[in-house]
Amino acid sequence: MNDMQPNDVAPNCTEQRIRLYDGSERRIFLCDEEVPYPDGKLIVSSTDTEGVITHCNDSFVDMSGYSEAELIGQPHSILRHPDIPKAAFADMWNTVQGGEKWAGYIKNLRKDGRYYWVYATVVPNKRAGVIKGFTSVRRKPSRDRVNEAQALYVEMKKAEVNS
């Protein structure tokens, strides 16, 4: 996946390299500024069975900071924020590949290095009994629930580093 570009990001970002599930590395820039979730909207995207983005709605494009063309065909980890522990995504993938619905609180990384929190629900797109891909629908989360999730993820990340 393409590295994030210094020219695209907000001032005062810090640079990091993260390792993705497929073993590849990506340079990212992080800025400690949250972008508020847009009221009344759902952020929707679909992927193929491998997690490559095949469709996204206008709210998704707006909130990610990327253009639609920059998103389609990219792995969904283009939004991966390093504060979310690996175990959260592993749980999500296990659940949806098993044909079930998964939901949880996710912090996403924008093209400009800022972030946004969502409550995401992911479902398999079953057609005639076969999983053809996945769809995720995000909505505005409760701040209290985000704070709880954040505290949990901090603990999970510590355990990740120590293991």
Next chain:
Amino acid sequence: MKLKLTVSPDFPPEKLAGWHIFNTWLQRQTGLASHFDVYESYEELHSAIDAETVDLIYANAYDSANLVRDKGFIPLARPAQQADEVVIATSIENSAEKIEDLTPGINIATTADPDVRTIGMIMLEPANIDSANSQLQSYGSYPLVAKSLMKKDSQAGFFLADAYDRLSKLIQSQLRPLVRSHIQLISHSFLLSPRAIAHKDTLQELLENMAEKENGPRVLDDLDSKGWRIPDQEEVEFMIDLMSTLVSD
């Protein structure tokens, strides 16, 4: 064969007149005998479907999910322009100016429409309000939902956005909208039972070109509709997947 037509039981009585007129129009256009039945509740509708006494239904997204996935109903047409969006409003005398100002324990006024309830409850989540810590009261029409807010019997009201916009200026001046959804993907659909598949092409042609048919524009007006378009199967499947992410189970 007699074509049995119905609508999801969330339509308020004043809207049913339009559907009776539509039924008559359909008979004239197709030469088919058709009959419009109204079911009072979801239980009644579902037993009618099980007894195979529904051929054509204008169903909300929630019902469409069950009918397409479990009963093999076929998507025929969707509204050409309108999607079902929701407004949450409170009384102007309530101090809340945004959703997060509402607090658990409130009374919520709504109608029987399950899509409106689902979207409404989701938009209350940022205020930590859920079905366990609030009381949902169902009313027979949206003006009654408004009235409940004005009488302070409830602190939040769920409205189909079109219905909110049709409230009188006087009533609207007593209400404060706190949020309006922009989902754009959820709507009612015409669905055909697999038993009536022989009529699919005729019905689709009629619905798609309704504005050009004799009396079509007038009947569309009576239904508050701007016309219909033919979706592909995947579009409806996608709406159903989307609904499944919104309902709690």
